[in-house]
Amino acid sequence: MRIVIALGGNALLRRGQPMTADNQRANVRVAAEAMAPLAADHELVISHGNGPQVGLLALQGAAYPAVETYPLDVLGAQTEGMIGYLIEQELGNLLPSDKPFATVLTMVEVDPDDPAFANPEKFIGPVYEQEEADRLAAEKGWVFKQDGAKWRRVVASPLPRRVFEIRPIRWLLEYGAVVICTGGGGIPTMYRPGTHMLEGAEVVVDKDRASSLLARDLDADLFVMATDVDGVYRDWGKPSQQRIDRATSTELSGSEFAAGSMGPKVGAAVEYAERTGHRAAIGTLADVEGLVAGTHGTSVVRG
Amino acid sequence: MRIVIALGGNALLRRGQPMTADNQRANVRVAAEAMAPLAADHELVISHGNGPQVGLLALQGAAYPAVETYPLDVLGAQTEGMIGYLIEQELGNLLPSDKPFATVLTMVEVDPDDPAFANPEKFIGPVYEQEEADRLAAEKGWVFKQDGAKWRRVVASPLPRRVFEIRPIRWLLEYGAVVICTGGGGIPTMYRPGTHMLEGAEVVVDKDRASSLLARDLDADLFVMATDVDGVYRDWGKPSQQRIDRATSTELSGSEFAAGSMGPKVGAAVEYAERTGHRAAIGTLADVEGLVAGTHGTSVVRG
Numbered sequence: 260m261r262i263v264i265a266l267g268g269n270a271l272l273r274r275g276q277p278m279t280a281d282n283q284r285a286n287v288r289v290a291a292e293a294m295a296p297l298a299a300d301h302e303l304v305i306s307h308g309n310g311p312q313v314g315l316l317a318l319q320g321a322a323y324p325a326v327e328t329y330p331l332d333v334l335g336a337q338t339e340g341m342i343g344y345l346i347e348q349e350l351g352n353l354l355p356s357d358k359p360f361a362t363v364l365t366m367v368e369v370d371p372d373d374p375a376f377a378n379p380e381k382f383i384g385p386v387y388e389q390e391e392a393d394r395l396a397a398e399k400g401w402v403f404k405q406d407g408a409k410w411r412r413v414v415a416s417p418l419p420r421r422v423f424e425i426r427p428i429r430w431l432l433e434y435g436a437v438v439i440c441t442g443g444g445g446i447p448t449m450y451r452p453g454t455h456m457l458e459g460a461e462v463v464v465d466k467d468r469a470s471s472l473l474a475r476d477l478d479a480d481l482f483v484m485a486t487d488v489d490g491v492y493r494d495w496g497k498p499s500q501q502r503i504d505r506a507t508s509t510e511l512s513g514s515e516f517a518a519g520s521m522g523p524k525v526g527a528a529v530e531y532a533e534r535t536g537h538r539a540a541i542g543t544l545a546d547v548e549g550l551v552a553g554t555h556g557t558s559v560v561r562g
Numbered sequence: 563m564r565i566v567i568a569l570g571g572n573a574l575l576r577r578g579q580p581m582t583a584d585n586q587r588a589n590v591r592v593a594a595e596a597m598a599p600l601a602a603d604h605e606l607v608i609s610h611g612n613g614p615q616v617g618l619l620a621l622q623g624a625a626y627p628a629v630e631t632y633p634l635d636v637l638g639a640q641t642e643g644m645i646g647y648l649i650e651q652e653l654g655n656l657l658p659s660d661k662p663f664a665t666v667l668t669m670v671e672v673d674p675d676d677p678a679f680a681n682p683e684k685f686i687g688p689v690y691e692q693e694e695a696d697r698l699a700a701e702k703g704w705v706f707k708q709d710g711a712k713w714r715r716v717v718a719s720p721l722p723r724r725v726f727e728i729r730p731i732r733w734l735l736e737y738g739a740v741v742i743c744t745g746g747g748g749i750p751t752m753y754r755p756g757t758h759m760l761e762g763a764e765v766v767v768d769k770d771r772a773s774s775l776l777a778r779d780l781d782a783d784l785f786v787m788a789t790d791v792d793g794v795y796r797d798w799g800k801p802s803q804q805r806i807d808r809a810t811s812t813e814l815s816g817s818e819f820a821a822g823s824m825g826p827k828v829g830a831a832v833e834y835a836e837r838t839g840h841r842a843a844i845g846t847l848a849d850v851e852g853l854v855a856g857t858h859g860t861s862v863v864r865g
Contacts, residue, residue, distance in 0.1 A: 280632045315629060316640075322625040326618060329583045333644055337619075340643025341636055343667050344749055351726075352759045361730035364646050364665035364742075423654075427664035427734055434733050439667075446647055456655045 260480040261302040261432065262551060265470035265527075266290060267486035268308040270544050271342060278315050287345040290485075293547045295353040301551070302432050304477060305346060306470040309338040309443030317384055331383075331414070332446050332459025339364055339442040346439050359436040366423045367445030367469050369460050371452055373417030381416040381463045382406055415462045419445060419469040425476045432477070444469040471527035475534055481551060482531045484524045485544040490557035491521055507562030508532045528559040536561050563783040564605040564735065565854060568773035568830075569593060570789035571611040573847050574645060581618050590648040593788075596850045598656040604854070605735050607780060608649060609773045612641040612746030620687055634686075634717070635749050635762025642667055642745040649742050662739040669726045670748030670772050672763050674755055676720030684719040684766045685709055718765045722748060722772040728779045735780070747772040774830035778837055784854060785834045787827045788847040793860035794824055810865030811835045831862040839864050 270290040276282050297303060313334045320328035329337075343362030351360050379402050387395065392403040392410035403410045422428075422441060431438050444464030448457050467484055474482040490502040491511070503511075508529040516525040521541075528539035542549070542556020549555025573593040579585050600606060616637045623631035632640075646665030654663050682705050690698065695706040695713035706713045725731075725744060734741050747767030751760050770787055777785040793805040794814070806814075811832040819828040824844075831842035845852070845859020852858025 277629060279630050280636050315626075316622075319619075319622040319626040319629075323618075323622040326580060326622075327582050329644075333583050333647065336643040336647035337640040338643070340639040340641070340646070340667060341632075343643070344636065344639035344669070347667065348669065348751065348760055348762075356758065359727075359729050361727055362667035364643060364650065364667070366647070366651065424662075424664055426662050427737070427739055430733060430737050430739075431730050434730070436730055436733075448651065455659065457651055459651075 260551075261304070261477060262297065262481045262483060263304045263306065263470055263474035263477065263479045264294065264483045264485060264547065265467055266305065266307040266544065267484070268310055269487040270485060271307065272311050278311055283342075284345055284349065287342075288349045290544055291346065291349040291353055293544050295350060296548060297551060298350075298354050298358065298437055302435075303437045304428065304432065304473065304479065305437070305439045306441040306466065306473060307342050307346065307439075307443070308466045309335065309342060312338040312342060313443065314384060330459055331461050331463065332448060335443050335446045336364065339446065342442050343439045350437065354437075359431075359434065360439070361431050361436050362439040363424050363428055363431070365428075365441040365445045366448045366457070367419040367441070367464055367472075368421040368423065368457075369417040369447055369449050369462060369464060370420055371449050373415070375415040375417040375462075379413045379415040380404065381414050382411045383414055383463060384412045386411050416465055417462055419464050419472050422469070422473050422476055423448075425473070428473075429477060441469050441473045465523045465527075467523045467527035468530075471531045474531055478535075480537055482528070482537070482539040483547065483550050484527065484539070484541045485547055485550070486524065486541065487543060488521065489543050489546065489555070491516065491525055491541055495521070503557045505558045505560065507560055509562055511559060525559075532559045532561045563854075564607070564780060565600065565784045565786060566607045566609065566773055566777035566780065566782045567597065567786045567788060567850065568770055569608065569610040569847065570787070571613055572790040573788060574610065575614050581614055586645075587648055587652065590645075591652045593847055594649065594652040594656055596847050598653060599851060600854060601653075601657050601661065601740055605738075606740045607731065607735065607776065607782065608740070608742045609744040609769065609776060610645050610649065610742075610746070611769045612638065612645060615641040615645060616746065617687060633762055634764050634766065635751060638746050638749045639667065642749065645745050646742045653740065657740075662734075662737065663742070664734050664739050665742040666727050666731055666734070668744040668748045669751045669760070670722040670744070670767055670775075671724040671726065671760075672720040672750055672752050672765060672767060673723055674752050676718070678718040678720040678765075682716045682718040683707065684717050685714045686717055686766060687715045689714050719768055720765055722767050722775050725772070725776050725779055726751075728776075731776075732780060744772050744776045768826045768830075770826045770830035771833075774834045774842075777834055781838075783840055785831070785840070785842040786850065786853050787830065787842070787844045788850055788853070789827065789844065790846060791824070792846050792849065792858070794819065794828055794844055798824070806860045808861045808863065810863055812865055814862060828862075835862045835864045
């Protein structure tokens with residue numbers, strides 16, 4: 260099978276851990292150990308999140324005022340390099356030495372007319388007092404929204420329309436390479452309106468939505484989202500909560516699952532299952548073999 | 563022809579320019595305009611330097627003390643992402659929309675027994691007063707050497723032995739893709755002694771040496787090093803200075819050319835020409851079409 264695995268942020272950094280290179284490497288090693296057994300029998304494509312890593316680069320940049328902080332496309336490209344390297348090296352250490360690997364930098368296209376631009380609501384970066392937020396808004400053109408008692412920058416999170424490097428990724432899979440790509444939802448880009456000139460976009464693309472698009476464009480047989488919860492739950496947080504082992508895309512399209520951190524994953528799974536007729540699976544990284552076998556986590560199928 | 567072009571640091575950032583994303587993008591655009599005409603008739607592989615970019619990331623990291631500065635392998639991976647993205651996007655904007663591109667993250671192997679480790683002498687990062695240098699040496703295990711009146715960190719610059727991703731790069735070239743790789747001399751790695759476990763190496767690999775190895779392993783027909791000088795000069799800096807249009811590897815192997823910033827380029831050209839029998843060329847990026855044609859810069863051939 261051709262399998263796209265989207266690694267959640269917790270595969271790279273556990274909540275509350277200092278974001279050192281050593282911690283990230285140790286976590287990636289655990290993720291690699293979980294995924295390595297799959298490489299013998301399957302074509303593997305690995306994508307990953309990058310939220311905390313982009314956040315750190317932005318904080319480091321802000322702490323060194325001599326050079327203006329880099330925009331989100333450039334920071335995203337930096338994290339694709341860093342995280343891709345750690346995954347490639349740690350997974351490579353567990354597989355036969357002749358197994359080919361490639362980390363392919365990936366740009367995704369977003370639409371300047373995406374309705375998300377009219378109402379940016381993806382929080383990024385640290386919280387600020389109102390006065391500081393107003394100053395940054397005036398200086399950099401950033402948009403802020405209230406987050407509890409403080410203020411925080413928001414950017415749009417438009418849908419990904421295209422993964423530009425889909426052909427190279429496909430060619431490498433045909434040669435048997437493990438491919439790491441579309442990190443952080445891909446580097447966000449868009450065409451300058453009225454031209455064919457591509458440029459960076461100051462947005463955040465949802466990693467699971469971009470990975471779903473990747474899986475569809477690659478004609479993957481299975482799309483796995485590995486996170487820190489063992490599946491999708493009905494009545495999450497209530498005494499009646501119950502894990503869903505298997506559901507149709509129609510059953511999961513209701514609003515119950517749209518909110519919260521599981522929402523984008525459910526949306527990406529539904530979209531993938533409906534458009535391809537193949538199965539999507541959501542669960543923990545430790546269970547990834549079971550997610551592939553269909554014995555663990557939540558499976559989403561067309562229907 | 564299959565051509566490997568190694569872009570010098572000045573293609574990304576001119577001396578004295580603030581290292582903003584905008585400046586780097588504007589410089590990359592000029593480089594892309596110079597290289598674009600070659601893509602119609604040739605297979606192109608583009609490598610690049612990363613010295614100032616790694617330096618900035620290290621400074622930004624040091625300015626944000628909450629998280630320990632990342633090691634050189636991880637910083638190198640970040641710069642391969644950032645610079646590769648800028649090159650891929652700007653060159654892509656100039657070529658037909660169906661031209662495939664891929665930026666492939668590249669690790670190079672160095673030998674823990676390389677004699678360079680016994681005498682680290684590649685200066686990196688800012689200068690320090692002796693007291694601060696002593697403190698950092700004790701705290702981080704860094705090695706410092708005197709640089710004028712101040713002290714500066716030095717690391718080893720061992721020779722690259724292997725480009726790990728050579729097969730994916732070759733496959734992508736066979737499909738007609740422009741490939742960007744081996745940025746900054748590649749991400750430096752080595753096997754933990756006595757094991758088959760690859761890990762990062764706290765070293766700097768010379769970009770031109772790594773590009774020469776890349777060109778040899780890809781059976782490239784031509785290896786071009788684009789820099790800010792229009793060729794190799796005899797008697798450089800003297801009234802008798804004279805550009806060399808064409809020389810054999812033997813003629814350039816003398817010590818006259820080993821010193822200074824041109825030294826590693828001459829060494830890389832000699833090595834490539836001797837081992838492959840193909841031509842290497844050194845000159846300015848603006849002349850890159852002439853370097854490919856053999857009408858500009860300095861050509862180095864076996865002999």
